[in-house]
Amino acid sequence: MTQEIGKTVDILLAEDNPGDVMLIEEALDDSRIRNRLHVVSDGEDTVTSWSRGCMNEPKNCGRHTRS
Secondary structure (H helix, E strand, O other), X not given: OOOOEXXXXXXXXXXOOHHHHHHHHHHHHHOXXXXXXXXXXXXXXXXXXXXXXXXXXXXXXXXXXXX
């Protein structure tokens, strides 16, 4: 088991391909970076999530949030 380092980083990912999302999730799992991944499917959802304060209020984020 790899120990995570540093403070938690929020990541807003705009990606419509579920396979690519899975690859990014796996890469982040393998990294030592603490993260909360917020996934949206397109640029419009990205702008909407960002303007709602997604990074400060994860409930305002895209289709799923993973810690």
